Structures are given as C-alpha cells and as structure tokens.
C-alpha cells in the first residue's frame with residue numbers, strides 16, 4: 001500500500017470580498033459577500049515508501065494548501081487522503097509523531113525567545129523521544145549547529161534557522177517529510193548542503209518526501225518523479241527525465257525553460 005494516498009482531494013476557501021471605499025465598508029457590516037477560491041481540485045496521487053517527489057507549480061497553484069492538508073493543519077472540503085494509514089486532519093498524536101512539515105518561510109515554530117537547546121528539549125518531551133536516544137547529537141553534527149545551541153532562535157540568521165528547524169523536525173525521525181520551499185532564501189552553499197542532507201536522510205531512513213520548490217536545482221538533485229499542478233489541478237505526474245525529453249527540441253533544454261514552456265503551453269503534442 002502507498003505511504004501517501006490522495007484521492008479527489010479538494011479544498012475550496014470562502015474569502016470575503018469587499019469593494020474599496022467607506023460606503024462599501026459599511027455595507028459589508030450588514031451584508032458580507034464571499035467568493036469561492038478553489039485552491040485544490042480533485043487531486044489524486046500516491047507516494048511509495050522512500051520516494052522523493054517534487055510537487056511543483058506556479059505561485060498560487062495549490063502546493064502549500066495540499067501540504068497543509070496532508071500534515072493535518074487544514075481540513076479539506078472534499079476527497080480523501082491517507083498517510084501511513086492515518087487520515088491527516090484527524091490529527092492523531094501517533095500520526096503527528098511520524099510526519100513533519102518543514103517550511104522554508106517559517107522553519108521553526110514555537111517561542112523565538114528560547115535557545116536552540118531549550119527548543120530541542122521541548123521537542124523531545126513533545127514527541128516522547130527517549131532519553132538515551134542520540135539522534136540529537138547526530139543531527140547537531142550533520143547540520144553543523146553545535147555553535148548555535150545556546151543562541152536564542154530570534155537571533156539566528158535565516159540559514160541558521162533552517163538548519164536548526166530541520167534538526168528539530170527530524171529529532172523524532174519522521175517517516176514522511178513535507179518540505180515546503182526548504183531552500184527559500186538560502187545561499188548556494190547552504191542550499192547545496194541542505195539538499196545533500198535531505199537526500200541522505202531519505203536514503204538512510206527510507207522516509208518518503210514530498211517537496212515543493214521553485215528552485216530547479218532542488219528538483220534536479222532530489223526528485224526522480226515530479227507532480228506538476230497548475231490552477232489547483234494536476235497537469236503531469238511522472239518521471240522528470242520523461243517530461244524533459246518531451247521538450248528535447250528546445251534550443252535551451254534547461255529545466256527552467258522546460259517548466260516555463262510547460263506552464264505556458266502544456267506538453268507539446
């Protein structure tokens with residue numbers, strides 16, 4: 001059975017609409033109008049154990065919404081999903097202990113006043129990580145964050161925050177990782193190190209990874225398979241190499257150009 005199984009997943013938001021101006025503001029007090037936003041429409045796909053799959057699409061395509069549903073933050077308005085046999089939005093404790101959502105835009109949750117070390121301790125308690133477990137030491141080593149342990153999270157740079165956030169999320173060794181723009185804002189060295197780390201984590205633990213990224217270097221390095229969504233729907237699900245091959249007659253066959261062409265015109269017939 002697939003580790004992640006998604007069938008007809010749909011998420012429609014209801015967003016208030018209001019025209020500009022005082023009159024419209026007053027009218028909105030008594031009569032509020034709403035607009036439906038179909039963020040995710042009828043998505044279906046499966047991910048097997050150990051797969052690292054790129055979940056790609058232009059801004060607003062529905063990637064983060066899908067990630068939030070699969071990690072239990074949002075309740076979808078339609079369809080079904082199981083991850084490791086659990087329904088994510090039931091938010092069972094056993095489920096949340098086996099998955100992690102890591103967002104490049106917000107790598108560490110919780111109070112920013114804590115030191116990295118205190119956040120680790122808090123995380124250990126929250127996720128019942130046994131005392132003798134030496135995963136923390138390994139992660140501190142691998143992500144080179146020894147120097148950061150006694151610093152407050154609020155005082156860390158973006159790259160430092162990402163490394164610490166990753167260590168925190170992996171402390172309880174999740175079996176499924178949802179990585180939402182993990183290299184956002186990182187310099188080339190830091191982004192490269194992060195990619196190597198993710199590849200190694202997936203290989204050594206057999207974890208399944210769903211990754212969104214606008215960085216083609218992330219996708220090329222990590223993902224054999226990609227799922228492309230546009231305007232809330234899946235447009236392609238298959239091997240990255242097979243997609244690139246369909247655009248082989250382009251003058252510049254780099255992945256950036258292939259994606260740009262794909263989003264504009266679809267797959268050439």
Ligand SMILES: Nc1ncnc2c1ncn2[C@@H]1O[C@H](COP(=O)(O)OP(=O)(O)OP(=O)(O)O)[C@@H](O)[C@H]1O
Nearest residue numbers: 013015037039057058059060061062063064065066
């Ligand atoms: N809470 C919300 N209320 C209303 N609309 C929302 C909400 N969250 C997301 N949306 C809308 O749903 C659509 C999909 O958003 P989502 O954040 O999933 O896109 P994305 O593919 O992650 O984009 P990006 O690459 O810019 O991060 C967008 O049109 C967005 O404006």
